[in-house]
Amino acid sequence: MSDMMTGTPSTTPPGGAEGQAHFTAALLQASLNARKVAAMVSLAWDGPQVWAFACSLGLGEDPKRVEALGGALALAAGAEACRIARDAGRLIIEIPKPPADRKPLRAKRLEELPPPSATAVAIGLATGGRVQWLDLADPNTPHLLIAGTTGSGKSVALHWLLYRLCRQNDPAALRFVMLDPKRGELAPFAHVPHLLHPVASAPLEMASLLSWATSELDRRLDTGRRGPRLVIVAEELADLAKTSPEAMAAVARIAQVGRGLNVHIIGVTQQPGARSLGDALANFPARLLGRVASATLTYGAAGKGKTEAHNLLGKGDMLLIRNDGVTRLQVPLIDGRQYGQLPRAVQVASLAEELPAVAYVADLRRDPRGGQGRRELGAEDYAAITRDLEAGASPDNLKAAYSIGYERARRLWENYHGENEA
Helix, strand or coil: CCHHHHCCCCCCCCCCHHHHHHHHHHHHHHHHHHCCCCEEEEEEEECCCEEEEEEEECCCCCHHHHHCCHHHHHHHHCCCCCEEEEECCEEEEEEECCHHHCCCCEHHHHHCCCCCCCCEEEEEEECCCCEEEEECCCCCCCCEEEECCCCCCHHHHHHHHHHHHHHHCCCCCEEEEEECCCCCCCHHHCCCCCECCCCECCHHHHHHHHHHHHHHHHHHHHHCCCCCEEEEEECCHHHHHHHCHHHHHHHHHHHHHHHHHCEEEEEEECCCCHHHHHHHHHHCCEEEECCCCCHHHHHHHHCCCCCCHHHCCECCEEEEEECCEEEEEECCECCHHHHHCCCCCCCCCCCCCCCCCHHHHHHCCCCCCCCCCCCCCCHHHHHHHHHHHHCCCCHHHHHHHHCCCHHHHHHHHHHHHHHHHC
């Protein structure tokens, strides 16, 4: 019996990308009809990596019926996954394009848009083609956590965000402190004039910069000064938590207090759960989430259910999660043309004279149980211990010179030398 006589769409799609999209819409429509769901399916958006189909439900139809059919709809469309979202009284069925038809979103498309403010960045195109803006000056999004597995697009998203902030802001108005334990992820920004200090990779130096940042919070609280706007950029927060546990307490405080003082954090991690990020996680009101490894990790990564982050496609296909909801978007691909437009400083500024002594930061890792011979050390003591360690002092030398316990002296020595070896 012919397809025309049965009313069933042909199993052979018509030629061309547009024909393929409309054929997929017909398959989704037939699948819902077969399950006696009264609905009308039509192509709403032909995106870089996904098709979005509007699903208008018949009177009295429960949207949960369609939401429960995600697997069946994906199978009908011949796709590996299907994500169903609610939008303005209708359902949006998101179907991945065949791999050969997927393409990146070029940065030029968003770069031509005038930003509503210097701190607002067009972070991507949402399903349907709407531009999504992210503004660090917005009290609802003062800090951002970018997360996802390798290949999800988190580094591309971070680079695009930093590139636009550099291009839209004068260094006198916005400054960066960058922490890069991976040693190289932030290399394209190593010479921008917005840096307050060279990009840091060594654990004690990163902890020292975060300690300085908490002191800067106190200075702003005491003086009422709110400028310049300061952005702390931390690559792989989970690694930072392992190598410098004391640093995460500083991250948590900056996230808690920084909003009203124009101090912001942009953090990046593959492991965005409370187990790896601790108290700091709750203070990131905005998350840009790429694909996660499995469905079981989705809730912890997103902070809420039913996001289906494990079904994202990677390569910049991400979810922007804010208090007002979840938006799927495509982050633009930054390339050599954008990197070439970054401003460059002849010499990057340095906070070296303002940072706490390395020995002070190392001593934050001391045994909290204390012990015999324990005493308080002042800033001059830590500066002197740092000089002694640089000159080759042993734990016994430190114990004798500063009247501290041997275990504490040994920890100072080990932390200092472990830092230098790193």
